[in-house]
Amino acid sequence: MRHTLPIAPQFYVTAPQPCPYLEGRMERKLFTALQGDTAGKLNDALSKQGFRRSQNVLYRPSCAECSACMSARIDVSLFSHSRSQRRVQKRADHLHRRATSPWATEEQYALFREYLDGRHAAGGMADMDMFEFAAMVEETPIKSRLIEYTEDESLRAVCLTDILDDGLSMVYSFFDPALERLSLGTYIILDHIAIARDLGLPYVYLGYWVPGSPKMSYKAKFKGLEVYRNGAWQPLSDANTYAADIHPLSTDPIAEQVARISLPDVRS
Incomplete structure (x- = not known):
């Protein structure tokens, strides 16, 4: 099904599929190129x-009978x-941060595989090969960076980050699952908050927060968290x-959702 605003872009809806966050529910996404x-x-x-x-697609949840997923950002x-x-900051402060262009490497993919195998072996990305990983990293039509965290030249964590006009958007992060003591997922967020402050950007976008999803x-542990609701x-x-x-009435009809989307002025 296609829904179109008076001007580009065009919006589409995915077919329902099992929800990755809440067992027994089905998810559906509204998306555009x-x-x-x-x-x-x-x-x-x-x-x-x-x-x-996600790569060259923008999406948000639009499930038929559920509105649990909410976009989250830190003020x-x-x-x-x-x-x-x-304590997390202190334990991991020995890591060295470096920002690179969004270009996939074999070292990154090896760490990505370790992360998936250790944390998300049954997830939807578990079968991604090197070419699919490269597409995830490199197919970006906007200003993006790979933020790498190293220890003695060994790669420990990576975050694919978009630079928005009002903040940093953490598109996807992964890290060495063997270093559980360092709480690297939390540390990456803390470091992005520091980067945003240095750049004078007001927000760090974290993806979705879902009540009821362990x-x-x-994400709810970060002070200054906001949700889009x-x-x-x-x-x-x-x-x-x-x-x-x-x-059953928690989600408005797709046509109404699309009609309320505010588009930027793209005239020269």
Whole structure:
């Protein structure tokens, strides 16, 4: 099914498939292509409206009877470390950060395989080969960087990061699963907050937060977290007040969703 706004781009809906976050539910995504000279502006505008990027596609959940998934971002001005996050920062501060162009290497792919095998062996990306990994990293029509974290020249963690006009978007991160003590997933987020502050960018976009999903619960531990809900960003004051209940009227019709999307002015 295709839904079109008065001007480009065109929006589509995926067929329902099993939800990766909540057992027994089906997910559906609203998406559009990201291409051409206006790709950067479109990515900036739709990221502010709960969309995420995957290669040359922008998407957000549009499930028929569920609205649990919410885009999440950290307001850098409101963030402060918890005690446990300070310990994470201290334990991993010996890592060296380097930013590179989005170009895949065999070393990155080897670490990516270790991460999937150790953390997500049954996930949807478990069978990705080197060519698919390279496509994930390199097929970006916007300003992206690979942020690598090394220890004695050995690669320990990587994050594919988009640079938006109002923040950093963490597209995908992976790390050495054997270094569980370092809490590298948390450390990468903490370091992106530091990078955003250095660049004067107000937000760090984390992807989706899903109440009721254990694999997403860590995001609620960051102070200054906001979620995109009912067409607006709102502070996440108490994660326990959000529920993943199913309701047949929780999602508006696709045509109404598309009509409310605000597009950037792409005129010269």
